[in-house]
Structures are given as structure tokens and as C-alpha cells.
Amino acid sequence: MNKIVTDILVIGGGIAGASVAASLITRTDVCLVEAEENLGYHSTGRSVAVYAESYGSRIIRQLTKKSSPLFKKAEKDLTQNILSSRGFLFIAREDQSAELEKLNIELNESLKVSKLGKKEAQEIVPALRSEYLSQALYHSEAQDIDVSLLHNYYIQRLKEANGTIHMSQRVKKIDNSSGQYIVECDSLIIYCNKIINAAGAWADQVAELAGCKKIGLRPLRRTAFSFDEKKWQYSNWPVVIDCEENFYIKPETGSIIGSPADEINDVPRDVYPEEYDIALGMDRIKNALDFEAKSIGSSWAGLRTFTPDRDPAVGFDYQHKDFFWLAGQGGYGIQTAPYMGVLAADMICPGTYSPKSEENELKKSLDPNRFFKN
Numbered sequence: 001m002n003k004i005v006t007d008i009l010v011i012g013g014g015i016a017g018a019s020v021a022a023s024l025i026t027r028t029d030v031c032l033v034e035a036e037e038n039l040g041y042h043s044t045g046r047s048v049a050v051y052a053e054s055y056g057s058r059i060i061r062q063l064t065k066k067s068s069p070l071f072k073k074a075e076k077d078l079t080q081n082i083l084s085s086r087g088f089l090f091i092a093r094e095d096q097s098a099e100l101e102k103l104n105i106e107l108n109e110s111l112k113v114s115k116l117g118k119k120e121a122q123e124i125v126p127a128l129r130s131e132y133l134s135q136a137l138y139h140s141e142a143q144d145i146d147v148s149l150l151h152n153y154y155i156q157r158l159k160e161a162n163g164t165i166h167m168s169q170r171v172k173k174i175d176n177s178s179g180q181y182i183v184e185c186d187s188l189i190i191y192c193n194k195i196i197n198a199a200g201a202w203a204d205q206v207a208e209l210a211g212c213k214k215i216g217l218r219p220l221r222r223t224a225f226s227f228d229e230k231k232w233q234y235s236n237w238p239v240v241i242d243c244e245e246n247f248y249i250k251p252e253t254g255s256i257i258g259s260p261a262d263e264i265n266d267v268p269r270d271v272y273p274e275e276y277d278i279a280l281g282m283d284r285i286k287n288a289l290d291f292e293a294k295s296i297g298s299s300w301a302g303l304r305t306f307t308p309d310r311d312p313a314v315g316f317d318y319q320h321k322d323f324f325w326l327a328g329q330g331g332y333g334i335q336t337a338p339y340m341g342v343l344a345a346d347m348i349c350p351g352t353y354s355p356k357s358e359e360n361e362l363k364k365s366l367d368p369n370r371f372f373k374n
């Protein structure tokens with residue numbers, strides 16, 4: 001077995017591992033290991049690629065907003081756009097009026113979101129059925145994310161600064177009886193001072209290998225599929241999402257992505273879509289939108305992994321002071337990755353980034369130890 005000595009080992013080559021590794025490499029030695037042959041093979045490669053400051057819990061929305069200048073910085077470095085204009089339209093039937101109003105009040109605390117009547121919403125998305133729709137909320141500033149460009153940006157920064165990346169290296173054993181971590185992968189042994197657990201759906205399993213308690217992460221399967229819709233010119237429409245997140249569509253050039261917005265209990269594994277979930281998604285979409293679509297193009301499923309309170313876990317483990325959690329990003333791990341990467345890096349190597357004092361509250365909300373107090 002080849003031996004590697006490094007200061008920090010990042011486990012997992014999805015967007016979370018890549019973003020924190022790219023921030024830390026300016027400060028210390030970083031090695032990243034990925035179990036699969038390709039980086040981004042699991043959740044990162046299966047997202048629907050939306051950036052919306054109106055999507056997710058209060059904490060997620062703050063993390064997303066704080067990522068905005070970092071997306072801009074990456075675009076400047078790349079001289080290419082990572083984000084492009086899209087918009088987000090929450091729709092409601094009559095019986096969902098109370099839900100929509102709740103969302104309206106909550107989102108308008110920090111964003112500019114407009115409440116639209118049926119006609120106004122249909123001006124934006126003419127396929128919305130009159131007999132279905134009652135009202136809508138429009139957030140014009142939501143964007144599409146070029147996920148592979150963002151992911152590659154982090155990977156390139158890591159490589160250019162002499163960080164090492166090893167694919168097809170699943171971490172199988174972690175020993176720290178000597179005070180230093182000795183980590184056994186498929187054909188590597190890594191000696192390191194600190195571990196960052198960015199293993200996505202597998203993060204609880206990795207923690208157990210290191211002798212830590214599990215957080216109780218829940219990998220929830222979500223289905224997505226694409227279809228063409230001949231009846232409408234849809235490429236400039238916003239994402240249309242049920243205000244209680246029972247389905248959504250995201251128009252793209254040449255096809256529409258649809259999802260039943262399912263959250264099916266699963267286990268860490270390579271997941272595939274079920275026919276039933278695709279049919280359910282299409283049924284809900286066609287109830288709300290006057291679509292003809294007769295066939296499905298491609299379909300896929302991925303895991304959105306949540307902590308018990310559905311906000312991420314970012315911080316050192318309470319018992320193992322050199323074991324760092326960067327997990328539980330749920331369905332928001334791409335839009336929050338730029339900020340979570342720098343915040344995590346600063347917790348590990350203080351001074352990497354200069355968080356303002358109010359960000360301490362945010363750090364507290366992300367502390368993984370909230371799950372271990374009883």
C-alpha cells in the first residue's frame with residue numbers, strides 16, 4: 001500500500017469536499033479521497049442546479065445569500081458565468097392560500113418576493129391551468145447553476161496549489177489510537193492530523209469508522225426526469241414549484257426537468273428512479289400545467305441527506321476534536337457550497353476567511369453537537 005502524509009484529509013469529492021479543500025489548500029497540506037472513479041458521481045452530479053435565496057429553511061436561506069458574493073468571485077476568477085437568470089414561482093391552489101401567505105410573510109422578511117394573482121402568474125407561465133391555480137409568489141432573482149463548472153473550479157484550485165486527489169479510494173478503516181489519524185483506503189494508507197467528513201449520505205458511516213457517534217442522518221431519495229413539451233415556448237420560464245413542494249418543473253433549453261419532489265427514506269447507495277415516482281411526478285405536473293408531453297427523456301434519482309432538524313452539520317465533533325463534520329446539506333448543498341466551504345475552512349484554520357461577528361450565531365446553528373446533547 002502507498003503511504004501519504006498530510007495535514008488534512010477530506011473524505012468525499014462532491015461539492016462539499018471540493019469547496020472546503022479548495023479554501024484550505026492556501027493554508028496547509030490537503031489530500032482528498034473519493035470512493036468512486038469520478039468526482040461528483042453521487043448527489044452533486046444529480047442536482048437540479050437551482051440557486052434560490054427563497055428556497056429552504058431560514059438557515060439555508062442565510063447560507064445561500066452568503067454564498068452569493070463567493071459565486072461572483074468564482075465567476076470573476078473563471079471569467080465565465082456560473083449562475084444564469086431563471087426565477088422561482090411558487091404556485092398555490094385555493095386550498096393552499098394559507099400556506100402561500102405564510103411563505104409570503106416569511107420570505108419578505110429578507111427578500112423581495114411578489115404575490116401574484118392568477119392572471120399575472122399566467123403571464124409568466126401561460127401553461128398554468130386556470131382551474132388549478134389560485135395565486136403565486138414570484139422571486140425573480142433565482143438562478144440556474146452550472147454545477148460542473150463550480151465543482152471543477154474548486155478541483156482546479158486544489159490541484160493548482162498542489163493538493164492531492166485520489167479517486168477509487170474508499171475509506172475503510174480509521175485509527176487514531178496513536179493520537180494521529182491512520183486512514184486505510186482501497187490501496188492507500190494516509191497519515192493525517194485532521195479529518196473532514198464530507199461523505200454525503202455516507203457521513204454517519206464514516207463517523208462510526210472514526211469512533212464517533214452518528215448524527216442520525218437521513219438520506220432521502222428524490223426523483224427527477226426530463227421531457228420535451230411541444231405546445232409551449234418554455235425556455236425562459238422560471239422554476240414552477242408547488243408552495244408545499246409536492247412537485248416542480250425547471251425549464252431548460254430543449255427540455256423541461258420535472259420532479260414529484262419526493263423524499264423517500266433510503267440508505268447510502270447508488271440510487272435509481274422508480275417508474276411509479278416518475279409517473280406520480282408527471283401526473284402532479286399535468287394537473288397544474290396544460291402539458292401534452294407523451295414521453296420521458298432521461299430520468300435519475302439522487303439522495304438528499306438531512307440531519308434530524310434538516311439544517312447542515314458543520315463543525316468539530318464533540319468527542320473527537322480533530323474530526324470535522326461537513327454533512328447534512330439536504331437539497332441545498334450546491335447553492336450553499338461556496339459559503340459553507342469558506343466557513344468550514346475558517347473553523348479548521350482560523351484566518352482563512354474573516355467571518356463577521358454576526359456569523360457566530362450562524363456557526364452555532366450549524367454545530368453538530370446540537371444532536372448529541374440530551
Ligand SMILES: Cc1cc2nc3c(=O)[nH]c(=O)nc-3n(C[C@H](O)[C@H](O)[C@H](O)COP(=O)(O)OP(=O)(O)OC[C@H]3O[C@@H](n4cnc5c(N)ncnc54)[C@H](O)[C@@H]3O)c2cc1C
Nearest residue numbers: 012014016035043044048049050171200302332333334335
Ligand atoms: C434530485 C436532486 C436535486 C437537487 N437539486 C438541488 C438544487 O437545485 N440546488 C442545490 O443547491 N442542491 C440540490 N440538490 C442537493 C445537492 O445535490 C446536495 O446537497 C449536494 O450535492 C451534497 O454534496 P456532498 O458533496 O455533500 O455529497 P455528494 O455529492 O454525495 O459527495 C459525497 C461523496 O463522498 C464519497 N464517499 C462516501 N463515502 C466515502 C468513503 N468511505 N470514502 C471515500 N469517499 C466516500 C461519495 O462517493 C460521494 O462522491 C439536489 C439533490 C438531488 C438528489
